[in-house]
Amino acid sequence: MPATTVSLSTSAQTDDLDVPEETSRGVSDGKIVKTYIVTMADEPAATYEGGTAGIPATAPDTGEKLATKSEAVTQYRDFLNTRHNAALRGASVGQSKKIYDYTVTVNGFAADLSGAEAARLQRQPGVLSVAPDTIYQVDTITTPDFLGLTAPGGAWSREFKGGNTVIGVVDSGIWPENPSFSDTIDGKLKYGRFERWNGTCVTGEQFNSTECNNKLIGARFYAAGWGGQAGIEKQFPYEYYSPRDADGHGSHTASTAAGNRGMPVVIDGTNYGNASGMAPRARIAAYKVCWGRGGEGGCFGSDSVAAIDQAVADGVDAINFSISGTSTNFLDPVELAFLRATNAGVFVAASAGNSGPGAATVAHPSPWITTVAASTHDRKAQATLTTGDGKTYTGASAQKSGTPKLDLVYAADVKAASASAADAALCDEGTLDRAKVAGKMVLCDRGVIARTAKSMTVRDAGGKAMVLGNPTPNSINADFHFVPTIHVDVEARNAILAYIQASGPSTGQLAPGQTVKDETAPLTAAFSSRGPLQATGDLLKPDITAPGVDVFAAVSPDGYFGRDYDLLSGTSMSSPHMAGLSLVLKSAHRTWSPAMLKSAMMTTAYDVDDANAFDVGSGHVDINRAIGPALVYDAGVADYFNFLCGTEDTTEPALCANPIDPSNLNQPNIAIGELAGKQTVTRTVTNAGGGTARFSVSVQEPAGVDVIVKPSSFTLPKRATQTYTVTFTTNDDAAFDEYAFGELTWTREGGRTVNSDIVVKPVELAAPDEVSGEGVAGSGKFDITFGYTGPYNARAHGFEPATQQDGNVKDDPTNDINTALRTGVGVTFHRVVVPAGTLHTRVSLFDEYTDGNDDLDLYLFDGAGRFVGGSGSGTSAEQVDVANPTAGTYTAVVHGWQTDGPDANYTLFDWSVPADPADPPNTLKIVSAPTAAVVGETETIEYKWKGLAVGNKYLGAVSHNRGAERIDATLVSVDNDTP
Numbered sequence: 015m016p017a018t019t020v021s022l023s024t025s026a027q028t029d030d031l032d033v034p035e036e037t038s039r040g041v042s043d044g045k046i047v048k049t050y051i052v053t054m055a056d057e058p059a060a061t062y063e064g065g066t067a068g069i070p071a072t073a074p075d076t077g078e079k080l081a082t083k084s085e086a087v088t089q090y091r092d093f094l095n096t097r098h099n100a101a102l103r104g105a106s107v108g109q110s111k112k113i114y115d116y117t118v119t120v121n122g123f124a125a126d127l128s129g130a131e132a133a134r135l136q137r138q139p140g141v142l143s144v145a146p147d148t149i150y151q152v153d154t155i156t157t158p159d160f161l162g163l164t165a166p167g168g169a170w171s172r173e174f175k176g177g178n179t180v181i182g183v184v185d186s187g188i189w190p191e192n193p194s195f196s197d198t199i200d201g202k203l204k205y206g207r208f209e210r211w212n213g214t215c216v217t218g219e220q221f222n223s224t225e226c227n228n229k230l231i232g233a234r235f236y237a238a239g240w241g242g243q244a245g246i247e248k249q250f251p252y253e254y255y256s257p258r259d260a261d262g263h264g265s266h267t268a269s270t271a272a273g274n275r276g277m278p279v280v281i282d283g284t285n286y287g288n289a290s291g292m293a294p295r296a297r298i299a300a301y302k303v304c305w306g307r308g309g310e311g312g313c314f315g316s317d318s319v320a321a322i323d324q325a326v327a328d329g330v331d332a333i334n335f336s337i338s339g340t341s342t343n344f345l346d347p348v349e350l351a352f353l354r355a356t357n358a359g360v361f362v363a364a365s366a367g368n369s370g371p372g373a374a375t376v377a378h379p380s381p382w383i384t385t386v387a388a389s390t391h392d393r394k395a396q397a398t399l400t401t402g403d404g405k406t407y408t409g410a411s412a413q414k415s416g417t418p419k420l421d422l423v424y425a426a427d428v429k430a431a432s433a434s435a436a437d438a439a440l441c442d443e444g445t446l447d448r449a450k451v452a453g454k455m456v457l458c459d460r461g462v463i464a465r466t467a468k469s470m471t472v473r474d475a476g477g478k479a480m481v482l483g484n485p486t487p488n489s490i491n492a493d494f495h496f497v498p499t500i501h502v503d504v505e506a507r508n509a510i511l512a513y514i515q516a517s518g519p520s521t522g523q524l525a526p527g528q529t530v531k532d533e534t535a536p537l538t539a540a541f542s543s544r545g546p547l548q549a550t551g552d553l554l555k556p557d558i559t560a561p562g563v564d565v566f567a568a569v570s571p572d573g574y575f576g577r578d579y580d581l582l583s584g585t586s587m588s589s590p591h592m593a594g595l596s597l598v599l600k601s602a603h604r605t606w607s608p609a610m611l612k613s614a615m616m617t618t619a620y621d622v623d624d625a626n627a628f629d630v631g632s633g634h635v636d637i638n639r640a641i642g643p644a645l646v647y648d649a650g651v652a653d654y655f656n657f658l659c660g661t662e663d664t665t666e667p668a669l670c671a672n673p674i675d676p677s678n679l680n681q682p683n684i685a686i687g688e689l690a691g692k693q694t695v696t697r698t699v700t701n702a703g704g705g706t707a708r709f710s711v712s713v714q715e716p717a718g719v720d721v722i723v724k725p726s727s728f729t730l731p732k733r734a735t736q737t738y739t740v741t742f743t744t745n746d747d748a749a750f751d752e753y754a755f756g757e758l759t760w761t762r763e764g765g766r767t768v769n770s771d772i773v774v775k776p777v778e779l780a781a782p783d784e785v786s787g788e789g790v791a792g793s794g795k796f797d798i799t800f801g802y803t804g805p806y807n808a809r810a811h812g813f814e815p816a817t818q819q820d821g822n823v824k825d826d827p828t829n830d831i832n833t834a835l836r837t838g839v840g841v842t843f844h845r846v847v848v849p850a851g852t853l854h855t856r857v858s859l860f861d862e863y864t865d866g867n868d869d870l871d872l873y874l875f876d877g878a879g880r881f882v883g884g885s886g887s888g889t890s891a892e893q894v895d896v897a898n899p900t901a902g903t904y905t906a907v908v909h910g911w912q913t914d915g916p917d918a919n920y921t922l923f924d925w926s927v928p929a930d931p932a933d934p935p936n937t938l939k940i941v942s943a944p945t946a947a948v949v950g951e952t953e954t955i956e957y958k959w960k961g962l963a964v965g966n967k968y969l970g971a972v973s974h975n976r977g978a979e980r981i982d983a984t985l986v987s988v989d990n991d992t993p
Contacts (some may be wrong), residue, residue: 112179218256388562551687
C-alpha cells in the first residue's frame with residue numbers, strides 16, 4: 015500500500031489539546047535521554063552457580079552472606095567487567111562513557127550513550143537489554159509502643175532489637191550529627207566494632223571519615239546519573255557532594271528503621287517525647303542516590319542500581335527503598351537488582367507509592383520486594399477551629415499555641431494584584447496582599463507547593479494563623495508551621511469556605527493543639543497507593559501496611575529550618591518501619607530467608623477496618639505475633655525466575671525450564687486475575703514452630719466462588735514442609751469482571767493462626783489479548799477457558815491493512831508535550847478516521863520506520879479534542895489502542911521527545927477493525943472453534959488467513975460471543991512488511 019501523508023500542521027499552536035498531567039509526568043519521569051542501563055546475560059555474583067572455566071560458584075548458601083572479599087567473588091566480578099568492556103568495544107563505544115559497572119546484584123553497566131551507540135550495543139553478543147535510565151522521586155515517637163515493641167513480653171523485652179544486623183538505606187543521604195545515629199549515648203560508647211562489615215565511609219563535601227562511627231558504619235554517594243559533581247553543583251547549588259543529607263528524607267527513613275532508642279525530641283522549644291527506631295540496635299549504612307529537595311530533584315535508576323549492588327557487597331541484611339518505582343515492569347533494573355539481593359539474604363522493603371486513593375496505583379510490583387502501604391497510628395495531634403457562626407471543626411495540628419478570635423479570609427479573595435486567584439488560593443509565595451492579610455487567619459487550599467511553605471506565605475504577608483483545607487479527599491497532616499495552623503478535610507474546608515463567602519464578616523479562633531490517642535487507628539492513609547497491580551492480576555500488592563502518617567524521626571536541619579526531628583507522612587515513612595522490623599524478626603530467626611521473614615509478617619498481620627486487600631495487602635504488621643509464626647511460605651531466586659517466565663516477562667529465556675502460572679508462586683496471599691470457571695493453585699508451607707503439630711484449614715470464600723483445600727489438615731514435624739492445593743470454582747452467584755475477596759486460615763493446635771488473603775476476579779472466559787503471525791498466508795491457534803456454561807461462537811473480523819502516513823517532526827527542546835502543543839514546536843498532527851461500527855482502533859509508531867535512533871512519543875485525541883490515550887517509552891515503538899471507539903475523525907500527535915538530529919522522519923500506522931464479521935476484506939477465517947461453553951473447560955480456536963499483500967502490517971480479531979452478545983475479542987496481528 016502506498017504511504018500517504020495527511021498532516022494537519024507541523025507548527026500550529028493548539029491550546030485546545032492537552033495531555034493529562036499524570037500521563038505527561040509519567041512519560042517525562044520514565045525516561046532520560048543520556049544514560050542507558052545495559053543488562054548482560056551472565057549471572058551476577060549473588061546468583062552465579064559456576065560454569066565459567068576456572069571460576070567457582072559465588073552464590074551464597076541459604077542463610078549465608080555473599081563472600082565479597084573471597085578470591086572467587088573478586089575473580090568473577092573482574093571477569094564480568096571484562097565482558098562489559100568487550101561489549102563496548104564491539105559496539106565501537108569508548109570505555110570512558112561507562113559510568114558504573116554492576117556485578118553483584120545485576121550484571122551490566124550504565125553508560126552515557128547516543129541513540130546510535132545504544133542501538134549498536136543492543137546487537138552485541140551477551141547483551142540482554144539496553145534501557146534508558148529512569149528518574150524517580152522519594153515517595154516515630156509512639157509507633158514502637160503502637161506496634162507492641164515496648165510491651166511486656168514484646169520484641170524489645172526479649173532483646174530482639176536488630177543487634178548484629180545492618181540496614182542499608184538507599185535514599186537522600188544522612189545527617190550524621192543527629193543523636194539517633196550516634197554510637198555514644200549519655201557519654202558512654204554503646205556499640206562495639208562490627209567485624210563482618212565490608213563497607214566504608216566515603217568522604218566528600220562537609221563529610222569526613224570521622225562522621226561514621228560504630229552505629230553509622232557506612233556512607234556512600236552516587237551522582238553519575240546527574241552528571242557527577244558538575245551536574246549536582248549546577249542544578250542543586252545548596253547540595254552536599256557527599257553522603258550528607260541536604261533534604262532530610264534519608265535521615266528520616268534511616269532513623270525510623272534503626273535510630274537509637276529514646277532520643278529526646280525538642281522542636282521549637284517544645285518537648286514532644288522520645289524517638290526510637292524499629293531496630294534500635296541495628297547498624298546503619300547510608301547510600302545517597304537522591305539529590306535536590308522535594309520534587310525538584312530525584313533519584314536516577316543508574317545510581318540506585320549502583321548503590322544496591324554495593325550495599326549487598328558491603329554486607330547489609332536489609333535495604334529500605336523509600337523511592338518511587340515502576341508499577342508495571344518486573345524487569346526494571348532496580349527491581350532486578352533487588353531480585354539478586356534476596357539470594358544474598360537481603361530483605362528489601364519499598365514504598366507502595368503516594369498516588370492513592372485511586373485504584374491500580376501501587377508501585378514496586380515484584381514479589382521478592384515487600385511493598386508497604388501507609389496507615390495511621392494511635393497518636394494524633396489535633397486542634398479545633400471555632401468559626402463566628404458557632405461551628406467547631408477538628409483537624410490536624412502540631413502547634414501547642416492557640417489564637418485569639420481573628421478575622422477569617424479565603425486566600426483567593428485577598429490576592430496580590432499581580433497574582434492569579436488560582437495561585438493565591440494555594441498560598442504560593444508572594445501571592446497574598448499584605449494590606450488584606452495582616453492580622454488575619456487565612457484559609458489556604460492544599461496542593462502543588464509544600465504545606466509548610468503555605469504558612470510561610472501567610473506569615474510573610476502579615477497573617478497570624480492558617481487553615482489548610484483539602485479541596486479533594488486526602489490525608490490531613492500535623493506539620494510544624496510558621497503560624498498557628500489547623501489542617502482540615504474536604505468537608506470541613508468546603509463548609510468553612512461557604513461561611514467565609516456568605517454575607518457579613520467572618521472570624522475564626524484556634525484552640526491550643528493537643529496530642530490524643532486515636533482509638534480508630536490504624537486506618538489507611540488516603541494518599542497510600544492501592545492495587546490491583548497493573549503488572550499482573552495474579553499477584554496481590556501492596557503486601558502489608560505500617561505507620562506512615564505524621565511520623566516523628568530525624569531530619570536534616572538544612573531542609574527543616576534548623577530542626578533535628580520533624581513529622582513526615584508518606585509510604586516513604588511506612589517502608590522503613592517494615593525494613594527495621596525485618597531486622598527485629600531476624601534477631602529471633604537468624605537463618606530465615608527474606609521470603610520467610612516477609613511471610614511471617616504477612617500471615618500474622620491483622621485487619622484494618624476501612625480497607626480491603628488492595629488497600630493494605632495482608633493487613634497491619636504485628637511484629638510480636640510474627641516472631642512466633644506457626645507456618646511460613648519460602649521462595650528463592652529460582653522460584654522468582656519461574657514466576658517471571660510464567661508472566662512471559664523475562665530477558666533470560668535460558669532460565670525458563672520450569673515456568674509456573676504466576677498464581678502458583680509460593681507466597682502467602684493468593685490472587686487470580688482471571689478466574690475462568692475453575693483454577694487450582696499450589697502452595698508449600700514450612701513448620702516454623704517449636705515441634706510437631708497438627709494444622710487444620712478454614713476458608714472465608716470469596717463471593718460467588720467455591721473453595722476446596724486439599725488436604726484440609728495435616729501433621730507436620732518442625733522444619734518439615736507440606737504442599738497443599740486450593741481449587742477455586744465459580745458458582746451461579748459469581749459477578750463477572752468484579753474482584754471478590756476472601757481468606758484462608760491454617761490453625762495450629764493450641765490456637766496460633768496463619769492467614770492468607772484471597773483475591774479473585776471471575777470472568778466469562780479467559781483468552782489471550784493478542785496473537786501474532788507473519789506472511790501473505792498462514793494459520794495459528796490459541797486456547798480459551800470458559801467461566802460459564804452456555805452458547806458460544808467465535809467470529810473473524812478483518813484483516814485490515816494499515817493506513818500509513820509519512821511524517822516529519824522537529825525535536826522538542828522542552829521535552830514537554832503540553833508545552834509543545836501550546837507552541838507547535840516538536841509536534842506533528844495526523845488525522846485518523848474511525849468508521850462507524852469499529853471493533854478496535856490502533857495507532858502505532860515503529861523504531862524501524864524512523865530514519866534514525868529517535869525517541870518519538872504518540873498521543874491520541876478524539877473528534878472533540880478529548881485525550882484518549884498516550885504512549886511514551888524510551889524509543890519510537892509506541893502504540894495506542896481504543897476498544898469499541900466512537901466513530902469520528904481523531905487526531906494523532908507525534909511528539910519529537912528526542913530526535914537524533916534536528917528532526918525525524920517516520921511512518922504512522924493506524925487500523926480500524928470492523929465490528930461486523932461480514933465486512934470485507936474477510937481475509938481472516940475461523941478453521942475450528944467450540945460451539946458451546948462448559949464452565950472450567952479449555953478449548954482451542956484455530957484460524958487462518960490468505961491474500962494479504964506484501965509490504966504492510968495487518969490487524970484483525972477473533973471475537974468471543976455468547977449468542978448475540980460479544981464477550982471479548984482476541985486481536986490478531988500479522989506483519990508482512992520489510993521496512
